[in-house]
Amino acid sequence: MKNVDQFISEIASIAWGLPLLIILIGGGLYLLIRIKFLPFRYLSHAIAILRGKYDSENDAGELTHFQALTTALSATVGMGNIAGVAVAIAIGGPGAVFWMWVSAVIGMSTKFFTATLAILYRGVDSEGKIQGGPMYFITEGLGKKWMPLAIMFSIAGLVGALPVFNVNQLTQAINDILLKPAGLYSGFRTDLIIGLILATITAIVIFGGLSRISKTASKMVPAMVGLYFLLVLIILFVHIDVVPKYFSLIFIDAFSANFYKGDAFLGGVVGGIILLGIRRGAFSNEAGIGTAPMAHGAAKTNQPIREGLVAMLGPAIDTLIICTLTALAILVTGVWQSSNANGVSLTASAFEESIPYFGKFGLLACIAIFSISSLFSYSYYGGKCMSFLFGAKNKGIYNFIYIASILVGATTSLSLMINLIDTFFALMAIPTMTATIILAPKVIKEAKIYFENLKNP
Template structure:
């Protein structure tokens, strides 16, 4: 598994985690923001009115209402990215990563507006009578690039696993195990059966479920988050200050956190921001294509709300919970994941600046340290060699080694800082934690105490499961585009199987795979919408002309 993760990480370094990908994503959003004169600010109030049915016609074609389409798309974006993804971004890049997540969302509002508008315009009616749409249709019908549409559709299917299925159930299973002690395989089995029943009903059943789930999960999560932030009220201003003050300098070492530079915070913030709101990825247009609307820009304006709700509101709440609670800098008793762990030859410390600098430069990839190779000697669970265990980008403390549930006495072969045989072997101790575990810990620092864990578990269950439901639809539409309606049932079967298997697979591998699939889906979509920038501007003009004709006494924005 470690070799697989190393291979995926190598690929991700050239794609999703590379600087050029981040600049291309933000650059596209900035271009449309300026080109369309900041629609995310000027058109926002009209978005809310359209969601309420202001622009509807009885003759509009589609399978869902504006609100149902928004709820379905939101259920696809509001998932582990809002709970685990924010925590991972702060763990890697410090508070400044949250700032870049928010900036990505502001720019992403325009990107989402553009991609949904263009995709909605070129949607089609599938063989079974349902509406089918997404970037692959404008690529085929408008750009006449069937080859690009095929690449996008294949990437969508891959991303339905990398974004919608694998990391979602993994976070649910991990949270259920840490909170309730339920074995991940049991959680995976039960939810896989429920998922299968839901997705068989298609978009209409999915829309009915998501329009109820989204408000419920938002309310529960909001109450829990406010409980933490209010309990730690004295840390609100310092937390907000750290988000801004560290933007261009990076975050210095504090507590068990060894620090993070500007470029890493920027990259991780943008990367996790995209994972959270999916702006530019091309997923939301597939859900919005099913909406009843005669004018594509109207549905684009509905989609404009998604990054605002998903990232600016919900991710900001999660970020403030993590920062105000202080959990992101605390070493906490946990079970180490081998992909997060390395063993250094010699003894290092994080109790002085020299030691912190050495360790930070190592985890940041700026300096190589001597990795341990040989047999790790363990007596009654304690390592007796002169070595240092690094876990989750921090110096591990009070490390205990267990085999078959009991303190180990014996030898463990290690090659270049990695355990070579991990069967029935378990490392535990104090270190920083990340992803869903970090958010769960942060939620206990409130008036709810340990009951805060249940809020996160319920939130992850609702958020992540609804995301898995929506992404099954996205992957299914891509399958229909490639193979016709008959191929959809086979995709759903594989999707449910993958959902089950991911419940007990290494978290880090899943997140790494997710980053790759996001990039593979995003690049063709960004290329396509840039080619159609003039058509987009023309569509906006036609929309506001129709709005003026229908509501003659109302002043409309300049376009």
Template sequence: MIEQWINAFVGFVWGKPMLILLVGGGLFFTLYGKLAPFRYIKHSFELLTGRFDDGQGSGDLSHRKALAAALSGTLGLGNIAGVALALSAGGPGAVFWMWLTALLGVSTKFYTCTLGVMYRHKDEKGRVHGGPMYTVQEGLGKKFKWLAVLFAVAGLMGFVPSFQINQLSAVIQTQLFPEVTWLASTGFSWALGIVLAVFVGLVIWGGLKRVADVAGALVPLMAGGYFVMAVLALLMNAEKVPAVFTSIFNSAFSPDAVFGGVLSVIIVGVSRGAFSNEAGIGTEVMAHSAAKTDEPVREGLVASLGPIIDTLIVCSCTALVILVTGVLDQSEGMQGVSLTMAAFTAAFGQPGAWLLALQVLILSFTTVFTFWYYGYKCFVYLFGEKAGEYYKYLYLGLVVLGAVLSVDVVFLFLIGAYGLMAVPTMVSGLLLAPKVNAEIKRYFGEAKHISTGEPLLEQSK
């Protein structure tokens, strides 16, 4: 009964209006900004080197650490397990719509994260707070307050760590030690959840800076290792790659009763793509709003790299490896991380499973750390700074609970919550887009030496 209700909830949230909002909104940002994040992509990478950091801006994190914190929330099980779930639900065609969502998401992230810095809120102690709820509050005013509250409430639902913990538990119980039957017991799941909660607590009690430090050290290493494994698997099956790309494009536009037809495949691809790179959802706005800069366009450009790294590269690796190894057609009920694990096992044998398990372990933890920060910001917005300390205990309880929940129910619930978060994020982004364009004109108009590679600090002040 609960699963039926959640399915109905997800179907309602991710209907045609949501597709129009995310895809149409992303197309609007792309055209309205005249491809700004694509035209200045070289500058986006230059910002990560730190050469334009002057240490004088508001915020807590460098551009590089802000991107690492944001990617730690997206480069994880959304890429490894979420893509597998998308293939199971929508077939190869879902990958095409994930790609489209990512391309449009580049501009969406640029606009929403630029606004996140433009409309940061300072509390009575001078601390900076950012996110779509503050973009709405500071940029649109009191009459749109309900949108800010909607985002924060949906965020509290969407940032639960249960999916990541659940899939991590599945890796340990069914993939790494399938012959040890007692690991599948409920008692072990509870014990595992408690152990994981202890590790998570050690990081989140250090605050955002510790989360960013951990993410900055681990995410590039794990993502790089995953990319190398995927490329090797594709090279080993190079003769199958052209046929896989053909199936992706054909399935994207061909009615398929197995996957519910074209519209169903589009919905799966767009919703899973949004879950993967979070463009238009608003989660990444909270991480990038913590960047130590007073130049909103700079952080918007850095944020625009997220969908490229996350979906176009990492998610594509997962999808292509699953398809070239043929495990999707032989899955026999496998889903999520189990399906991805089967693909890498088919390519590399048991060592592939162990290496992937290590990456799942690290990336799931970094996502859980970042989700705590996102949930904490939503909780504080709704209940105040003093109540924020209680959220840490609530979050650790959800970590424990995640080890024993059903993956289907949890994943669908998160997808639904992500859809609700997209409404305030995209509506505020569309209404305030002219403000971003004015900021683009000012920044690039004053930064006259950008094409020569000379320092921008003096020119952009």
């Protein structure tokens, strides 16, 4: 397993090299500049759409705007926000958080474009049902000659949508917070039992289809965000005297990288911390990766720009708010320097330090809800990729592969799982961003018409 771990780690490093950084961040900046920051001026309008002001039963699609966003958020608001941020700080120090923010602001623009395209160029699957996502906007927007790009996205999506990282970190949290202190942990056997329980819960929900996934997610996501928000506010209140110091350290360390422990990139440690922050930011909000447009493509709307505006709120909620809360909790408690823990265990140490006994159990409740809701949404994404490649009648096969992968995630190492998902996220980003950049003028044209009509109804 050590050799496999090393091999996957090297593949992830190659995948997340300079070319991907250019297409993901450079491409996102290009989109932001091309549209002249226009969507950012309509954030209040985006919230009105989200609240259902413009919903219509007669529009094509399966989900309301709110359900589409919560389905997308239940995949992104997950272990990337709790364990991913902890991994970033453990390797990169406070400065890594700044580069996660940068990726989120750029990611808001990218999400606007990709979700708009998911509605603008919806396709139909082999059963004649309307579908959205990068594979469809590639083939419908660019034409059939671009099919290899759509196939590349879908194949990478089959692995990228596997829940192995979320399961790995949930298993670690249950062991560290619950079972080990109680003397109930017995190694591989315990991990396997946890995996089997999670696989059973997931099977019950995902075999119920998208409506059950979206209804479950729309109830769970707001509740888990609220509880997590409350717990972190308590931690920040306990350490209120050092909050300004650590908040400013995020900015200072972003350009000095004094705490960075990873590999250099572009000849220096600052390059390394930038890449780390962007990798963890991409894992947190998935902007430019192409998963969220599959959920937004199912939204009940005939106005592509509306869904783009709703999708744009995702990275703001996900990375700018929730990841920042996690980061500050880890930084102000000092556990990032006093503990050798990594991933979810580091976040648990921060909660335990400020809210003795109750803190870690509150965090475990959040982690369980974050992770389990992510399990439901990722199965939907993988099923869409399976449908595109092998026909809608075969998408059910993916669910069996998906459930089996839960057992793998529960019984393997953190580094192997995070590098595996990083690699396939990178392979998904290439076709998603390539098509989005080529089709950007179509989105800009639609946006101008939509915003003009908004001003002059």
